[in-house]
Amino acid sequence: MTELGKLYGLGIGPGDPELLTLKAHRILTTVPIIAYPASENGKSLARAIAAEFIRSDQIEIPIHLPFNVNESSAPYYDQAAEQIGEHLKTGQDVAVLCEGEPMLYGSFMYIFQRLSGQFPTEVVPGISSTLASAAMLGVPLTYRHDVLSIIPATLDEIKLRDRLIVADAAVIIKLGRHFAKVRKILDELGLLERSLYIERATQTEQKIIDITEVEAKEVPYWSLILIPSN
Structure with missing residues (x-):
């Protein structure tokens, strides 16, 4: 055999x-x-x-x-x-x-x-973009007893808002065509100032852009928003 x-x-x-x-x-x-x-x-x-x-x-x-x-x-x-x-x-x-x-x-x-x-x-195991992005952005994600939430942008507005309200720190993945929805919710929750945007982390085409200057129509799937802990 x-x-x-x-x-x-x-x-x-x-x-x-x-x-x-x-x-x-x-x-x-x-x-x-x-x-x-x-x-x-x-x-x-x-x-x-x-x-x-x-x-x-x-x-x-x-x-x-x-x-x-x-x-x-x-x-x-x-x-x-x-x-x-x-x-x-x-x-x-x-x-x-x-x-x-x-x-x-x-x-x-x-x-x-x-x-x-x-x-x-x-x-x-491999290095996840959720963690590599923190290194590329130069910010610690969490401290001590903080809880990190990894949230798909594909969630509907209510679920996305509910998850972000209770998050100590968060990474929002799978942005793509959902960016405008996510940005609106972050603004409503007062999280926009803490939010950091990166696309294609660690790749040669990597871009770090101020989240207020991101063009929603140009956001690729391989992008995320990182909200570091306070």
Whole structure:
């Protein structure tokens, strides 16, 4: 009977290739097969981060995900899991690249849910953009007994407001088209002055902009607002 391959979930950090952990680098450069999330046009931030470490003889499996937020990504993950599983069944190890931290809003979670019960699996933690952003902005997130809240901007206004009212410190992620809504709530709660905006943290295209000068229509998905503790 053929020994099963091992599934790896590699956290590869927020953008700077030098923030890859030694363990992630070792696995990335030795496995025969790598997979990574990609847009329908083939672009992949995960692959771009790891590009200089990918060998020409490695098999690559792009996990194409839909642009349309109203379209379910489940069938795409089903297809990718089936494809990855076929390689694992033949004894080949597969590393799935995941921006940031795989178990914190990471795309790898959906592959993990589908395959970890069938194959040996190891998750390698990565640096999350939520924490890297604090370093890039040069502000401590929390002190002593403060509670940090990580809040998706996709929440409706009522839930978003309720979460922010009780937060000692917060990171608001997945901004994109939700920026205007978030900015309005921050203004209403008197939090705008404390709020710091950054996009594409640690990447070569990183931008830190005064939140009052941010153009809502130009805010990318890879951006966040950090509200440090008082």
